[in-house]
Amino acid sequence: MPFLLSSRIQKSVVLVAAVAVLIVAVVASILLGLQNFRFSTAVEAYVSFNGSNEHLIIKNARVPRAIVAAFVGGSLAVAGALLQALTRNPLASPSIFGINSGAAFMIVLSLFLFGPVFSFTELMWVGFIGASLTAVMVYMLGSAGRGGMSPVKVTLSGAAVAAFASSLTSLLMLIDNMALEEALNWLIGSVSGRDLRHALLIVPYLVCGWIIAWMLAGSLNLMSLGDDVAKSLGQKIVWVKAGIVLVVVLLAGGAVALAGPIGFVGIIIPHICRYLIGYDYRWIIPYSIVFGAIFLVAADLISRFLLMPKEVPVGVATAVIGVPFIIAIVRRKAHE
Template identity: 55%
Template sequence: MVLFKNSPALRLIGLLAGVVLLILVLLASVLLGHQNFSVQQLWQAYSQFNGSNEHLILLNTRVPRAIIAAMVGASLALAGAIMQVITKNPIASPSVFGINSGAVLFIVIGLAAYGSSLTMGSMVWIAFVGAGVTALFVYVLSMQGGARYEPVKLTLAGASVAAFASSITSGIILIKKDSLETALFWMIGSVSGRQLEHLVIVLPYMVIGWIIALLLSASLNVVALGDEIAQGLGQRIMLIRGIAAAVIVLLAGSSVAVAGPIAFVGLIVPHLCRYIVGTDHRWLLPYCALAGALLLVGADLASRFIIISKEVPVGVATALIGVPFLIHVARRSKHA
């Protein structure tokens, strides 16, 4: 069942409604928390800044946090949607396939080697290399024992690499204790404490990834029909998969570089959006970007109230939603 099936007008209205909802959720994320603010205070923080604690919290903490959550959520959702179509695996996502864990491992290795001298720009490139190497390794590992592609083998390879990368990361932190505090900043998976300066460094890579993903949407529709049909229609399957893999590395790597390994956004959002707009990627990808931003901003807002006395990382909130959803998708695929 598709909610807006064969109705471009309803899909457009839904997209516009989602934009309005995202603005409202962003506003709520800025204003609400253990300390609440008013719209007037937010306006005065920009128009009549007086250096008060309220204005500093709004400008240096709440606004950057909300914007970063929206950008990272959109990127992870797009990466998940593309992974699911090119791998033909309904549970594919950067977190499930270990790409996030691989990027974090490389960042922790860099921090252990260079410490505080490692710049944010260097971390971005390290995250990209980690994401790319992990993706390649998972693919090669899944092809062992026969050249035929099998989604189950790819999933097992991804889960194994994710566990391996997480174990090595923990081991490095235990050995290199002087890098513990900085490394944990990346391992937690949170948008708290991040600054707009961090986002500015990775934003160009995110935007490039978004643009290429949207340009690739028509080709993804053909690839979803199957390799033989796609080749019969003149599509260059290997080229499309190569470009798609580069987009995934750009989006996942930049997201990890700024916010750490936030799981399940890339898994949950594409499935929800397919229920709304179907499998046409020309509509699905914009919906995924919007819904991913909504999910992560909303999860970050909810994470402030899970424990009354203090906030928890947004990764905890997404895991509370994502683990049951993963089980549901796996059970549905088994009975399909």
């Protein structure tokens, strides 16, 4: 597939421009919505806070929401890029590893067993644990048997575990209406209602995931040539794949725990990045971080205006955007 940016200078300039766009998107997310604010008001909320409704909304709602959207979007995009490299499946995303389903099942199970005694922070950690355990289970199932891990085995294992976890989640929610009501807002995927305390608990894990992903970029480039070629060049394939799974757990698990199962970001953004810069993961990783952040911040901003004065959860907005994109990918692959 041809790509648009060939030289290092072109890629660097576009990446810097994308960072500028991200800053603009974050500022717009802070200032625009059901209530619009001036930029000076946002600055005053931190420089000379006076306890007014405007300052409270900016500090406690808009700024955390924009920050969460940026980190979650970038993390889901990188996780999707890594999973597509691991499974060699262009439609791979965190959901293929059962991340979403595992996190949802653990949260609903906790609500079913213990009732609404958990705070949001505690539910967030429960979701992170569920996502992590599910990803490890899929990795072990995909590595079992002769030949070790293969793209087909991982894909089938992920689909089976995700379907099983989703079925159990539905069963628990049918049995206990309270669990249904408590979990519904989280399950639909949203970046609203989070504060900086929630973000600061998860963001360090996401940043660590970004760093490890970039450190794996050279190995991912070799793996794209095939496992046999990578082995002949000295790559320890098993350890590289285990590292990929670890990063996916950190990024996708952390993102899902913080914002719920937001779909399609991990599918859309890696394809856009590869279209722009090709298959060099030393560039795909930083591009995915920035473009994923732009995408989710912009989607969250757009979702505020779709049904004003009500807000559409960002998970719905990304699904509306993502479905036509996936159809386009499938049609293009069918004609290759």
